[in-house]
Amino acid sequence: MPLAVEAHQLVKRFSGRGGTVDAVRGVDLRVEEGEVFGFLGPNGAGKSTTVRMLTTLMTITSGTARVAGIDVSDEPDAARRGIGVALQEVGLDPRQTGRELLVLQARLFGSSASQAADRAQELLELVDLVDAADRRIKGYSGGMKRRLDLASALVHQPKVLFLDEPTTGLDPASRLTVWEEMRRINAQGTTVFLTTQYLEEADQLCSRLAIIDGGLIVREGTPVELKAELRRRRSLPQDPSLDDVFLDATGRTRERIAGQVQEVQG
Amino acid sequence: MTQYWVLGRRAIREVLRTPESLFPTVFIPIFFLVVNVGQAGRIFPAGATSFLKGQNYAAFQLPSALLLAASFGSAALYLVEDIEGGYFDKLRAAPVSRTAIVLGRLTAEAAKSVAISALIVLIALPFGISVASGILGFVLLLVLAAAWSVVYSGFVQLIALKSRSAAATQSGSLVFFPLLFLTPNFVPRDKLTHPMEIAATFNPVTYIMEALRSLILDDLDWTRIGRGFAVVAIAGVVMVALNVRAIRSYD
Ligand SMILES: Nc1ncnc2c1ncn2[C@@H]1O[C@H](COP(=O)(O)OP(=O)(O)O)[C@@H](O)[C@H]1O
Ligand SMILES: [Mg+2]
Numbered sequence: 001m002p003l004a005v006e007a008h009q010l011v012k013r014f015s016g017r018g019g020t021v022d023a024v025r026g027v028d029l030r031v032e033e034g035e036v037f038g039f040l041g042p043n044g045a046g047k048s049t050t051v052r053m054l055t056t057l058m059t060i061t062s063g064t065a066r067v068a069g070i071d072v073s074d075e076p077d078a079a080r081r082g083i084g085v086a087l088q089e090v091g092l093d094p095r096q097t098g099r100e101l102l103v104l105q106a107r108l109f110g111s112s113a114s115q116a117a118d119r120a121q122e123l124l125e126l127v128d129l130v131d132a133a134d135r136r137i138k139g140y141s142g143g144m145k146r147r148l149d150l151a152s153a154l155v156h157q158p159k160v161l162f163l164d165e166p167t168t169g170l171d172p173a174s175r176l177t178v179w180e181e182m183r184r185i186n187a188q189g190t191t192v193f194l195t196t197q198y199l200e201e202a203d204q205l206c207s208r209l210a211i212i213d214g215g216l217i218v219r220e221g222t223p224v225e226l227k228a229e230l231r232r233r234r235s236l237p238q239d240p241s242l243d244d245v246f247l248d249a250t251g252r253t254r255e256r257i258a259g260q261v262q263e264v265q266g
Numbered sequence: 267m268t269q270y271w272v273l274g275r276r277a278i279r280e281v282l283r284t285p286e287s288l289f290p291t292v293f294i295p296i297f298f299l300v301v302n303v304g305q306a307g308r309i310f311p312a313g314a315t316s317f318l319k320g321q322n323y324a325a326f327q328l329p330s331a332l333l334l335a336a337s338f339g340s341a342a343l344y345l346v347e348d349i350e351g352g353y354f355d356k357l358r359a360a361p362v363s364r365t366a367i368v369l370g371r372l373t374a375e376a377a378k379s380v381a382i383s384a385l386i387v388l389i390a391l392p393f394g395i396s397v398a399s400g401i402l403g404f405v406l407l408l409v410l411a412a413a414w415s416v417v418y419s420g421f422v423q424l425i426a427l428k429s430r431s432a433a434a435t436q437s438g439s440l441v442f443f444p445l446l447f448l449t450p451n452f453v454p455r456d457k458l459t460h461p462m463e464i465a466a467t468f469n470p471v472t473y474i475m476e477a478l479r480s481l482i483l484d485d486l487d488w489t490r491i492g493r494g495f496a497v498v499a500i501a502g503v504v505m506v507a508l509n510v511r512a513i514r515s516y517d
Contacts, residue, residue: 057358057359077361085359092351105360108357
């Protein structure tokens with residue numbers, strides 16, 4: 001059985017007028033089929049860049065990546081058929097209605113007009129947007145847009161779903177809806193590759209996770225393993241939280257973060 | 267083919283949902299037509315000016331108006347909106363031929379151009395302008411103007427893909443504008459001053475303008491028409507190829 005996501009020494013270097021940025025500096029990933037894999041890291045760590053390379057949206061500077069067994073640079077179109085992606089910024093067209101957007105998306109993935117209409121209706125029901133389906137997206141709230149974006153990533157029943165910070169900026173109720181959605185999609189056999197800044201989210205949803213910082217993976221394992229490792233190393237009296245693991249892994253301490261906040265306030 | 271069709275329909279829907287963007291496209295070329303004819307019409311009286319072939323000066327100016335209208339494409343600005351709004355990434359993440367992504371928008375642009383050119387010609391008819399080459403000529407006129415709109419929009423889309431900014435795209439769309447005026451737009455080419463004549467000869471737009479003009483003033487003059495179509499065909503293929511390449515290497 002091929003791995004859902006497999007990356008070897010993935011590197012992304014941006015060269016521009018402002019010099020070069022090594023956003024991703026040699027990332028290895030192995031995600032099993034059926035997992036919810038968490039990809040954590042502070043802002044600017046390289047999460048989105050990695051997701052964009054894995055989903056064929058960005059060229060790979062060096063290294064290789066396969067999604068659902070298909071090399072994303074050698075056979076991008078074949079890879080795209082197995083990939084669903086909802087990026088950090090929702091990608092919607094404000095002038096279309098929700099239904100039009102889903103129908104178009106389904107047709108781009110090869111559905112006939114009637115199949116596309118059925119699939120759109122199904123997804124609208126799934127993300128609870130039936131009432132708003134025939135209104136222009138321009139008027140949707142942030143949560144509605146997020147849900148529609150998620151639905152549009154699902155039109156072709158992808159094998160691997162990439163979600164880049166799907167809950168950032170959502171109110172708690174919408175966040176829970178997205179969590180539920182994610183669990184349900186995963187229960188149907190879809191592998192989920194989730195990036196997030198919320199450790200609680202990762203703790204709740206992810207079977208395994210990797211922490212990236214400065215373009216390099218600094219920790220990898222199940223939440224339980226990572227906590228136990230830190231507990232052993234620090235000889236802590238009880239299991240630390242995933243927050244502690246994260247802070248330890250990224251070289252940030254609570255004190256330093258508190259200090260920074262004070263500086264900003266002062 | 268299906269992909270091309272659904273993307274084209276989406277782009278047309280987009281244009282129809284922003285009808286206000288069409289107003290300047292119709293108004294400004296007609297404004298220039300009226301002003302130019304108003305200023306120079308007396309120098310070139312209908313009966314006594316051989317290059318007018320019996321029509322009035324407005325007939326001679328009409329191709330400039332059509333080219334101007336066809337150069338007011340909005341495809342690139344919609345594309346920038348797609349890029350800025352993230353929808354472009356959604357399209358790129360789908361297994362869609364990159365050519366269909368480019369052509370979808372450009373086809374909508376061509377359709378829009380056909381409608382607007384037809385409207386402008388219809389507005390011009392009551393002012394004594396006729397299309398000397400008849401119905402077939404009229405159709406060729408619309409197709410040629412539409413083909414030019416594809417070339418122009420293709421060029422501006424290229425700027426949009428490279429700059430990804432609405433401001434840069436807007437100002438970049440003006441870069442091509444001088445080409446519209448380095449043409450025999452007030453008098454035929456052989457009546458231009460020598461430097462202008464040379465410039466116009468090297469300007470591909472000249473041949474499109476002359477083809478359009480021959481369709482209005484002459485009967486079907488296949489040499490002129492053929493040259494005009496050859497120029498837009500080559501320029502169109504180059505623009506589409508450059509667009510497709512830009513999307514393939516888009517990061
Ligand atoms: N198009 C780009 N050009 C130059 N630098 C970029 C570009 N995209 C991202 N970066 C840089 O790459 C690094 C990683 O960014 P990103 O992957 O977006 O981080 P994250 O998603 O983890 O917050 C950051 O330093 C960011 O500034
Ligand atoms: Mg990010």
